[in-house]
Amino acid sequence: MTTVQIGMPTQHRLVFVPLNDATVGPGYLKVAYDRALVRDCPALGMDDILPAEDEEAVFQHYSLTYQKGAGGERQLARR
Template structure:
């Protein structure tokens, strides 16, 4: 498992798909609020004048010397739920990320968010 303190050091490094195609640049890491383990990353994509942040799960992610390899194809990640580069993930949009990747969404017992940005 990737530790949050380690993955923060990879901010601004390339994020690549299983074939090594560059998806974008690692922007931030969101941890699972129950376990405090890295769960999802935001990846900066798009043209320099029209960038946005797409979400990608970190399960089975591999760290390389200057990249983070995720187990999802570039084409899938590029169409994932996204936010603007200066935006914050609204609580009501968390579930869409999990559903997009076919993952179960489990908010806290009191309705707390499942993700927190680190």
């Protein structure tokens, strides 16, 4: 997954989007998910960090299976 910036020019926010079947080109990323589904995903502010307890909700939003790493590692993090 990756984060993409959505929203109005003065009210940006970040949402996670799965990259399976995504197409990348110069200056764009086209994902295999409907715009409304992406827009309704749990969002982050531009300077926020996704709390560990909210990770599963992102996966469930896209009907994906969530599983922590073998040592309990997070699957998502904003770097």
